[in-house]
Amino acid sequence: MRPIEEIGAALGLGPRDLVPYGPTKAKIRLQVLEARRQSPKGKLVVVSSITPTPAGEGKTTITIGLGQALVRLGRRAVIALREPSIGPIMGVKGGGTGGGRAQVVPVDEINLHFTGDLHAVAAAHNLLAAVLDNHLYHDNVLRIDPRQILWRRVIDMNDRALRHVVVGLGGRTQGVPHEGGFLITAASEVMALLCLAEDLADLKARLRRILVAFTYDGEPVLAEALKVEGAMAALLRDALLPNLVQTLEGTPALVHGGPFANIAHGCNSVLATKMALALGEICVTEAGFGFDLGAEKFFDIKCPAAGLTPDAVVLVASVRALKYHGGVAVRDLDR
């Protein structure tokens, strides 16, 4: 692995542009984007796949490999990927760092705490939940109906026992009883908003508009009514900056933002994609969970929201996936 400063320098980034997290990870300050606002942008290449199989079909591996190949061909390619969550890694699923020679590194650090983005998302998300419950506890002037709270809590863990819970037990001094539950952090709406935000002010505006509950009278309650977006944004300030790492061949990779594709738009952050377009000739990025789900959301949610237009699409269709969708049993795919 090369020092992250070197990887940055190859993209024209100086020490003041980077916030190092150890020797091989860094966040890129948003001033970089601001300074290049008028400069020409790179080409946007999106990698997606046909409907995936139980084994996974190599979308991330192709994305990383394609980025590395473009660099070997002499192009300044930058890869943009989602960051993985701890939860599924500690469970059955593999991480999201690719495989074989096509990996982003350092694998362990990316797969565990990385630069703390998921922790920050969880803290901001749970702060909103705590402030809401605190409002219920103290006179509830907004008349929020405890049975109509939409805002659950999150944890970066596959913890089955937390999906459906009753909170606020213990008597008068301990909260207001109601049903609730924990989502995995990647499913947080805060994660989705972080990945759509153009800057901190835009993030704050999006946080304000979160629908958290309904009142006894059926009126919607937005987060702004709880006046907590400032504190949430403070917790998310660093998480908003794209993370820079490298592939096994030293190709720069922005690994940033990780919303689930089944419930949100399922691709890395708008800021990371724009940063890659500003820093490289070609940005190779990935849209997860099959063409009909992840790519569709990339085209219809992320691109219009961020003013992006893809220049090329790579569709991964492995022989295994074709066999599987043609009716071959999983155990026979390798024959």
Added chain:
Amino acid sequence: MRPIEEIGAALGLGPRDLVPYGPTKAKIRLQVLEARRQSPKGKLVVVSSITPTPAGEGKTTITIGLGQALVRLGRRAVIALREPSIGPIMGVKGGGTGGGRAQVVPVDEINLHFTGDLHAVAAAHNLLAAVLDNHLYHDNVLRIDPRQILWRRVIDMNDRALRHVVVGLGGRTQGVPHEGGFLITAASEVMALLCLAEDLADLKARLRRILVAFTYDGEPVLAEALKVEGAMAALLRDALLPNLVQTLEGTPALVHGGPFANIAHGCNSVLATKMALALGEICVTEAGFGFDLGAEKFFDIKCPAAGLTPDAVVLVASVRALKYHGGVAVRDLDR
């Protein structure tokens, strides 16, 4: 603020000894301690106070100020403090970074995510809880009694509604129902163990011995029965390294570990204290929550466990505290 590399260099630390987290925070690798094992150690000065008052009586401020004063006197002093938790900061309490000219900086970053230690403690703690509940769910061969689970979950948030909860609701596929609750992360036993550990192997051994539950037959169940200490230690690997920051005057300060004094030993980590003693002529450290609670635990728990012997004790006894304990009302303390 000076670059953290400069602060490190003044203590004889090179770039390979530090893991930077932005320009003004760094973790110190444990190899530093190993390399200095045979070298002479500094003097250990402990700052505590008489029973504190509602307003707080300036223990942290004295600790920082004393460290700065010793440096002005030409001594290589190193300060060792606990790190604050987000929870109370977002609530009513102030942070734990001192006040006036006697502060450790960067205040905001230390008070928010800092270097992610509390997030790592929470993740490790909650992983053990999730693995325990997963064991209950899958046949429960250890015969753990769901009503006798001692291991609750933690969150770095003052969230009243999470103190007493019922988890595992939602039917057969959603876990095993039982009562539980969330502590604040600073109250996690994992935090206490992290602050007593001599190295990663010692931490793992301590994690293995955590008492998590009793069986239906009344037998104790230790964490080792769940085979999760390896994953917990992986999550805690970076959190174990002491954090280096500076005071407003550039005095080096190790801010690391934050167990609560009311339920644990209430002082910064053994590793940070030993690191300060290895790097400085004088280590000025703090033992929280009054002489009869925090200092007593410092003398009777931390010192014997770590083989430490204080060379001097500073007892803070402000005029305000003396007035308060003499019967003056809080509103009259400043007259």
Added chain:
Amino acid sequence: MRPIEEIGAALGLGPRDLVPYGPTKAKIRLQVLEARRQSPKGKLVVVSSITPTPAGEGKTTITIGLGQALVRLGRRAVIALREPSIGPIMGVKGGGTGGGRAQVVPVDEINLHFTGDLHAVAAAHNLLAAVLDNHLYHDNVLRIDPRQILWRRVIDMNDRALRHVVVGLGGRTQGVPHEGGFLITAASEVMALLCLAEDLADLKARLRRILVAFTYDGEPVLAEALKVEGAMAALLRDALLPNLVQTLEGTPALVHGGPFANIAHGCNSVLATKMALALGEICVTEAGFGFDLGAEKFFDIKCPAAGLTPDAVVLVASVRALKYHGGVAVRDLDR
């Protein structure tokens, strides 16, 4: 109102055949049925209705009026009706004793505790629930999965707050936590079985076969595994006896058993129907909730189970109901 002994005497019942509950209610001993086993039986007339309207369409009133009319015509008619539950009466619904001149009396007593049948059903039902939870508490040798308990509790009350509850909270000495809920007593499976039973032995056999839960291995657990049918039958011994009252014109009426038609078979007990057929020339009975629900269950569940064959069917189709089903608004039905 005439003394209940007189009403009984007109049917050939002596003092030893009746168990009085105050001056105007009595239970009829099952020996009466036994003694008349070889005697000719009366004709069975079933009253049902087209799909009912929000206002109700007078099924019970027709049943009672028809019985009274037959008596005026000189026939020994006996009416057989369901008994009402307290719950809905204390709520919005009216009782089930008819209206105008076609009522069974004493109205208040029939509508409240009557002869205690619903209390007995609730006690037997809840005893099974308590024994099941006690089994969970004491070693659970049957390996019942607390998340797969099908047997809820009942209460003779419209109590919204009891529909979904978590029970067994409070720690090791207080039960095993699980989700549960209360049905209204009329919805108890015990009520349905009581209304199908031919005698106490048959009732016991039916109680034994109740499916109460599944084990962790997915095996069904029947009530007989809990060895509680004897105690349940003891609680139901008197409830099994048909209740004798009279109409405002002194026509004998058996008001006994009250399962809901939406979840059970929705008509009075087999024993009451058979008793009416044994005591009268004509038994006029009612099958609730519309021809397509209540009457269908009468024909397909109660009749085959009890060996009954209706001799005539009365279908109530009020002008109001025809208007309503033809599209007239409720507020316009009376125009």
Added chain:
Amino acid sequence: MRPIEEIGAALGLGPRDLVPYGPTKAKIRLQVLEARRQSPKGKLVVVSSITPTPAGEGKTTITIGLGQALVRLGRRAVIALREPSIGPIMGVKGGGTGGGRAQVVPVDEINLHFTGDLHAVAAAHNLLAAVLDNHLYHDNVLRIDPRQILWRRVIDMNDRALRHVVVGLGGRTQGVPHEGGFLITAASEVMALLCLAEDLADLKARLRRILVAFTYDGEPVLAEALKVEGAMAALLRDALLPNLVQTLEGTPALVHGGPFANIAHGCNSVLATKMALALGEICVTEAGFGFDLGAEKFFDIKCPAAGLTPDAVVLVASVRALKYHGGVAVRDLDR
């Protein structure tokens, strides 16, 4: 067993004074008391015991035996006892009908549903709980704090799993979530009030004054605020009438009301005691749970409330109890 009408006739009661429940149980109408208001009253004899032992020391047996002996001596004695609850009977404890030749009969019927008094108490108690929860559900204009509801529910069953529950789960249409629990019916405050009431109007007044909850502002909420005492009293109308049964020797016994002595005053109803004093020369009654608990409450609660003055006290002190309290082990008491 003699017909209950005969037992009544020996006390001067005609058919219009009694409400029969089968051939051997009856309730006595309150008009009887009214008619004898000016007549001379019998002597009041109270049976209590020294602190009881695990085996029980025969208070009820002595009470019944003493009554029977007085009758043999030619005195018109009437016994007054508490009625047992089903719950403990289905559990480990014996019933409360005496033993040997000194029993009240019919044992089974007294021990099971008897005349439905406990069911009526439970129905009235739970109606108040349901109305309170319904008030919470519909706008809660009284501002009742769900965490400060004092009024739990009752069931006539030893059901460990119902002691601590969370009710009101299931979403917006299913109630307001809060903690609650079930007491055994004998512990209901309604039972205590029924046993102190002089007549139905007095009972209603007492029901109105029940403290059910506190508001968010800390104000007490009485049952009268929920306007439910009328319906509660309707449910209790029959339960208020004393029950007449007989001993094995045909001595009349009033078995009525069964509050627990540990939480309430622990003796039979004021109405039953007054009825016994009006009908007999001597009323032999029992004050439960030892002289220092049950008898103390008899003297200090029941007597002043009802204007009663005992004429004699019988203190049961068995040799077994003296041995036990002298330190002999339970297994050695019979040596």
